[in-house]
Amino acid sequence: xxxxxxxxxxxxxxxxxxxxxxxxxxxxxxxxxxxxxxxxxxxxxxxxxxxxxxxxxxxxxxxxxxxxxxxxxxxxxxxxxxxxxxxxxxxxxxxxxxxxxxxxxxxxxxxxxxxxxxxxxxxxxxxxxxxxxxxxxxxxxxxxxxxxxxxxxxxxxxxxxxxxxxxxxxxxxxxxxxxxxxxxxxxxxxxxxxxxxxxxxxxxxxxxxxxxxxxxxxxxxxxxxxxxxxxxxxxxxxxxxxxxxxxxxxxxxxxxxxxxxxxxxx
Amino acid sequence: xxxxxxxxxxxxxxxxxxxxxxxxxxxxxxxxxxxxxxxxxxxxxxxxxxxxxxxxxxxxxxxxxxxxxxxxxxxxxxxxxxxxxxxxxxxxxxxxxxxxxxxxxxxxxxxxxxxxxxxxxxxxxxxxxxxxxxxxxxxxxxxxxxxxxxxxxxxxxxxxxxxxxxxxxxxxxxxxxxxxxxxxxxxxxxxxxxxxxxxxxxxxxxxxxxxxxxxxxxxxxxxxxxxxxxxxxxxxxxxxxxxxxxxxxxxxxxxxxxxxxxxxxxxxxxxxxxxxxxxxxxxxxxxxxxxxxxxxxxxxxxxxxxxxxxxxxxxxxxxxxxxxxxxxxxxxxxxxxxxxxxxxxxxxxxxxxxxxxxxxxxxxxxxxxxxxxxxxxxxxxxxxxxxxxxxxxxxxxxxxxxxxxxxxxxxxxxxxxx
Numbered sequence: 001x002x003x004x005x006x007x008x009x010x011x012x013x014x015x016x017x018x019x020x021x022x023x024x025x026x027x028x029x030x031x032x033x034x035x036x037x038x039x040x041x042x043x044x045x046x047x048x049x050x051x052x053x054x055x056x057x058x059x060x061x062x063x064x065x066x067x068x069x070x071x072x073x074x075x076x077x078x079x080x081x082x083x084x085x086x087x088x089x090x091x092x093x094x095x096x097x098x099x100x101x102x103x104x105x106x107x108x109x110x111x112x113x114x115x116x117x118x119x120x121x122x123x124x125x126x127x128x129x130x131x132x133x134x135x136x137x138x139x140x141x142x143x144x145x146x147x148x149x150x151x152x153x154x155x156x157x158x159x160x161x162x163x164x165x166x167x168x169x170x171x172x173x174x175x176x177x178x179x180x181x182x183x184x185x186x187x188x189x190x191x192x193x194x195x196x197x198x199x200x201x202x203x204x205x206x207x208x209x210x211x212x213x214x215x216x217x218x219x220x221x222x223x224x225x226x227x228x229x230x231x232x233x234x235x236x237x238x239x240x241x242x243x244x245x246x247x248x249x250x251x252x253x254x255x256x257x258x259x260x261x262x263x264x265x266x
Numbered sequence: 267x268x269x270x271x272x273x274x275x276x277x278x279x280x281x282x283x284x285x286x287x288x289x290x291x292x293x294x295x296x297x298x299x300x301x302x303x304x305x306x307x308x309x310x311x312x313x314x315x316x317x318x319x320x321x322x323x324x325x326x327x328x329x330x331x332x333x334x335x336x337x338x339x340x341x342x343x344x345x346x347x348x349x350x351x352x353x354x355x356x357x358x359x360x361x362x363x364x365x366x367x368x369x370x371x372x373x374x375x376x377x378x379x380x381x382x383x384x385x386x387x388x389x390x391x392x393x394x395x396x397x398x399x400x401x402x403x404x405x406x407x408x409x410x411x412x413x414x415x416x417x418x419x420x421x422x423x424x425x426x427x428x429x430x431x432x433x434x435x436x437x438x439x440x441x442x443x444x445x446x447x448x449x450x451x452x453x454x455x456x457x458x459x460x461x462x463x464x465x466x467x468x469x470x471x472x473x474x475x476x477x478x479x480x481x482x483x484x485x486x487x488x489x490x491x492x493x494x495x496x497x498x499x500x501x502x503x504x505x506x507x508x509x510x511x512x513x514x515x516x517x518x519x520x521x522x523x524x525x526x527x528x529x530x531x532x533x534x535x536x537x538x539x540x541x542x543x544x545x546x547x548x549x550x551x552x553x554x555x556x557x558x559x560x561x562x563x564x565x566x567x568x569x570x571x572x573x574x575x576x577x578x579x580x581x582x583x584x585x586x587x588x589x590x591x592x593x594x595x596x597x598x599x600x601x602x603x604x605x606x607x608x609x610x611x612x613x614x615x616x617x618x619x620x621x622x623x624x625x626x627x628x629x630x631x632x633x634x635x636x637x638x639x640x641x642x643x644x645x646x647x648x649x650x651x652x653x654x655x656x657x658x659x660x661x662x663x664x665x666x667x668x669x670x671x672x673x674x675x676x677x678x679x680x681x682x683x684x
Contacts, residue, residue, distance in 0.1 A: 069413075145553060146553055179567075
């Protein structure tokens, strides 16, 4: 459970394991901190300990599941976003959490929105950091699989020349690590191929949780114009923009991002 | 040994700066800028003329395949070409469609119907190819989710073979194809169905499918028989493990071939066109070659262990001149004697009874292609046809309606299997 973006996992974080969907889909969850529960759903880069998890663990019990399918899981048991929303609902049962605040980044934001639309009483607050889930012809989202890793990093970061860019570079020297990274990416693409518009537009209006939308002003992968798609469908939402950040504001501007999230969660 | 003249139908006049200016020959080469239907009209005619010539000159089969949005093969529907060939191949060559990309068709009964139509149209000469298809075609051009490529393929294989063998109407309740009434009109002429040839790039699952179903496996690559050894070695080891015999007709491989009067003349005539092929037609960025999830965990692990990708990248990126192309086996070129010797060596090394001969390469013009086909048919075929003949293997995967030219010389009247 490590990733190129990772800060080392702290000793106080635990890994918990479950078998969901009648035992067919294994689940791994990082648990850290104490206090009210917060569920964190990661994006396509994979689960890694990061400054936002660190900040959340300072005030809450943070539960960070690894998205299913990164291991040997047969993703045929989870065919679409509807299956995935039910999977996360089932995971909350397994964690014995009747209600949670949910924070999701990018694809994790899309999954969080689906969960909040489906399991309304369970989700007390919702934080969506540069979520996907829509398609606009005037702001096409790049094909994650159809561009070079270098180009992808250009799109991800406000500052593609900084140290974060080097940390995000694929582990080319290590075929096995490259392969594991590919499998992680495949498990995300499974739900959003070839375009991430998978029906959230028909379900997002159901969300009742107060929602914070967070976007880096320099997000070239999922341009901030997508906030309109969420804002216009949510009954209780606010948008905060993070300056000098691209698609990974929690990594590029961790202080500003964490402050926004913690303030909203109260 | 069976020789099949196989055509990709490339665009033969891409601009000089194509590979500098564009990221890929496949998926994204802009059609309005690069693909002139007026040129294509001519290319299709030449290509069909070349396939028909191969039939007249005594090749065992003629072959076509399916690619999409691709500058080196814009036969989006090989079945249309096969239908045209069915009517214009009086010498009764096998018609090898290698094949239909099954995962693209929902319901997959479309493939069962069209293959059955071609089989009837051709009097039972169809070889039905069932490739998984490339990531470029399946995932990028047709939008199939990479992780569902193989599940959809496997289900299509089941549905199509059931549609051909079970009495209709019956019900098929699949994950991807749900049909209350499966009852194709017609069923194929060949019984129980046309021979199925799998075409693959080295997936363990495809080898096992070939062994399980008793079908042939064909390694289709552009990098020649030396690279093919790795993959075919894996195939035969899998057959051994499964207790399947080493009948060479279970295996086929593709090979680019250039025949001329002499070895020197071959270089003069063909080098330019082969370079066009490797520089322009192989110009595909790595991210299109394999979308994440296209390959299974098992096959990826095999590929990593056997260094497949590294090997292919090495072949693709190595500095190419006539000598390196010939030495590495990417092309087999030279006088008829040279070509025949190396083809026999290749067949023995790979234990392969089906040669998928690529004789139109890149920008090779029509007249030169005709020369290549003619020299191959008249001078090479007679030298290689007898390979495997004295080992007593039965080619159980040859279409029953196609001429059987085993042991006869090109141009001589052949006996029909019917």
